Amino acid sequence: MQTIDLRGRTLSTAEMLAAVPRATAARAEALATATAIVEDVRVRGEEALREQAERFDHVGGHAIRVPREHIDEALAGVDPRVRAALEAAIDRVRQGSAAQVPAPRVTEIGPGARIVQRWQPVGRVGVYIPGGKAPLASSVVMNVVPAQVAGVGSIALASPPQSGEDGRIHPTILAAAGLLGVDEVYAIGGAGAIGALAYGVEAIGLEPVDVISGPGNNYVASAKRAVAGVVGTDSEAGATEILIVADAEADPRLIAMDLISQAEHDEQASAVLVTDSAELADRVAVEVANAAATTRHSVRVQTALDGPQSAIVLVDDRAAAVAFSNAYAPEHLELHLEDAEEAAASFTSAGAVFVGDQTPVSLGDYMAGSNHVLPTGGQARYASGLGSYTFLRPQQVISYDRDALARARDGVVALADAEVLPAHGEAVEARFTAAPEPAAAAGA
Template identity: 55%
Template sequence: MHLWCPTNGRPGAAVADLPKLGDVISRLDLRGAALSSLDARALRTTLPRAEFDVEAALATVRPICEQVHHGGVEALLELGEKFDRVRPTSLRVPAAVIAAALDQLDPAVRAALEESIRRARTVHEDQRRIDTTTQVVPGGTVTERWVPVDRVGLYVPGGVAVYPSSVVMNVVPAQVAGVGSLAVTSPPQATNTGVFAGYPHPTILAACALLGVDEVFAAGGAQAIAMFAYGAADADGTVVCEPVTLVTGPGNIYVAAAKRLLKGLIGIDAEAGPTEIAILADDSADAELVAADLISQAEHDDLAASVLVTDSTDLADRVVAALERRSALTKHTVRVNTALGGRQSGIVLVDGLDEGIRVVDAYGAEHLEIQTRDASAVAARIRNAGAIFVGDYAPVSLGDYAAGSNHVLPTGGCACHSSGLSVQSFLRGIHVVDYSRDALADVADVVVTLANAEDLPAHGEAVTARFPTAQ
C-alpha cells in the first residue's frame, strides 16, 4: 500500500493524523491555523491529487503519432498488435459485426442503454443554442450564428473497464448539435472471440448501433488520436478514415498526451486525467453511503481519486471503518485499495462547512457530492466542480449512466475554468456583421480615430475608401 504523506512536496500541509500502516486511506488535518495559513494556490497544491505528467508522456507519444502519420492503416494495425496484443482484422469495423453486436446484446443491457440514451437526449436537447441578432444601430446588426463542427472523432476507452456509457455521452451531444459526420474509435480487445475477434468490445459496438453510428474503428491509445488528426489510408491510397476537426472523449495518459501534441491540427475537448470524486459531508451524512460512493470511483483504476472533506472526526472514523469492510468485499479489492491508499485520495478534516466549501472549491473535483444538511443550499454555493450531486439519492454512479447529465467532465482541478462535454462543445459561434452605408458612415470617425491611435492608418482608410466624396 502506498502511503500518501501530506507534507511530502506539498507546502503548507499540516503534520497531523498521518496514516498508520494498514489504514485504508490517509488523513489531512486542515483545522485551525492549518487552513487559514494557505492561500488558494498553496491550498490546491496541498490537497490530494494524482501524479499525472502529460508532458513526460509526449516523448513516448510523438513517434507513435509520426508512425501513424506516415504509415496509415498498416501502422495502426501494427500498433494495435503491439499495444493491445491483437491485430484487428480490419481498421474499420464491418457493418455486419456492429449489427451482430446489437443482435447478441443482453436484453437487459439493451434496455438500460436505451433508457440512458433517452435521458441523455432529454437533457442535451435543452442545451441547443439559437441564433441571436442584435440591432446595434438602425441599419447595423450583429448576428451570432451557431454552427456545428464538420466532423468529430469520439474516443471510447477500453482498457481496465469497458465503457458503452461513454459512447452515449460522446455521441448524443454531437448528434443533438447537428454534427454531420462522426466516427467512434475504441481499442481492439484481445479477449474477444468469434466474429468480434480483433475488434472493440461488443457492448461498445452495440451502443454504437443503438445510436445509429456505423463508422467505428478498432484503434486505441495515442495512435487512435493520430488517426483522427491525420486520417488513414491503405497502402493503395484508399482512405479508410477521413481526418476530423474535433476529438472528444476520455482516455489514459497517452491519449491525453496525443491530444496535447496534436492540438491545433485538431480541436480537443480536454486532456482528461484520472477520475475523481470529492464528497463534502457533515455529521448528518450516512457513513455507509459515503464509503460506498468513494469506493465506486476507486474501482476505476489505481490512480482514481476519492476524497472526503468533513468537519466531523466521528464521521471520518465511521467512514474509514466502512471503507475497510466494504473494500474487502467488493469485486476489485486490490484496485480499490490501491486507489484509496494512493496520494491522490484522502480524508480532509476542516473546522466547519464554510471551510469545507473553500476546500472543495480549491480542489475543483470532476464529481462533487454534497451530503450535508440542506444539501441543495450548500450545492448552490459551490463554484468549482465538473458536476455536483446533491443529497443521499444522487450518487456519482447515477450521473455515470442515467441521470441525463454528461459524464465526460474536467479533471485535475480544471473545473475551475472548464466545463464538461455538452452540445456547446460541438458548436462554434460565428458573428455575422451586417451594416448599411448609413450605419457605417455614422461610425466611420470612431473607426478612423481608433485605427490611428493604434498606428494602423490603413484600417481607417478601408472605411474612408467607401466614402470617396467625403475625402
C-alpha cells in the same frame, strides 16, 4: 485511507492543494511516448496502426475499419436489459444536451446595423472510447449524443480491438454505436487512435476530424495534447476524481460506497472526503475498509484509496469545506449535507455537482441525463464538462447598411489613424468618396 487534519490552520489555496496531491507522475511520463506514437501514425498510417495493435492490444490481421455486419451482430446479441438501459440513457442525455444549444440572437446596434450571434456545428467529430479495464459503452452515449444534438453531420468512432473478441471492438460498445446510428467505426486503440482521427489514414478511408472527444488513459490524454492545434479536443482528462463534502448527519455507509465506486475505475483515481465531523470521519474509514475488501476490483480499489491522492480531510467548519472544495475543483462533487440544496450555490468549482445523498455519481455516470465526461486535475476551475457546446463554434454575422456605416465612419477613421493603420480608415472612406480618375497612359 489516510486522514489529514487541517483543523486550526489557515491555509492558502496552494497549501490546500498540496495536502492532497493528485497523481500526475505517470501522466507526465506518458507525453513523450504518446507524441511518438501519434507521429508514427501521421507518417506511416495503417502500417503503424497494425504494429501498435500487435504491440499494445496483442491483435493482428483484424479489420481496422469495422464492417457494418459486426455492428449489426453486436446489436442483435446485446443483453435486452443493457439495450433498454442504453436506450433510456440516450433519451435522457438528448434531453440534457438540448438545453446546451443556444438559439440564434440578433442584436440591433442601431438602425441598419445588426449582429447575429449563431452557433455553427463543426463538420466532423472523432470519438474515442476505451475498452481496457472497463468497456465504456455509456461513454459512447455521452460523446455521440451531444455531437448529434449540436448538428454534427459526420461522426467517426474508434475503440481498441480486443484479443478476446478476435480483434473486434467490445460488442457492447459496438451495440451502443449501432443504437446511435454510428456506422463509421475503427478498431484502433490508445494514442494511435487519437493520431489517426487527427491526421486521417487514407488507406483505411479515415478522413481527418475537426474535434476529438472521449475519455482514456494517460497516453490518450497526452496524445490529445500532441494534436492540439491540429484539431480541437474536449479535454485532457486524467484519472477520475470524487470529492464528498459531508456533515455529521451524513450516512457513512453511503459515503464509503460512493468513494469506492470511483476508486474502482483506476489505481490513480482520487477519492476524497471533506468533513468537519471527526466522528463521521472515523465511521467512514471503517466502512471503506470493510467494503473495499469485498468489492470485485478490491486490489485496484485499495491501491487508489491507499495512494496520496485519496484522503479523509478534517476541517473546522462548512466555510473551510467550501474553500477546500473550490480550491481542489473536483471532477465529481457530492454534497451529503442536511441543507444540500441551499449549500450547492457556494460550491462553484466542480465538473458536476451531485446534490443530496440520493444523487450519487454513479447516477451521473449512466442515467441522470447529465454528461459524465468532465474536467479533472483542477481544470474545473476554468473548464466545463463535455456538452453540445463542445461541438459548436460561436460565430457573429455582421450586417450594416450605408447609413449605419456612415454613423460609424468617423470612429473607424479615428482609431485607424491612432493605430497607424490608415488603410483601415481608407477602406471605409472609399465607400463615401468617388473613385479617382485613372491616370493618363504614358505618351497619350
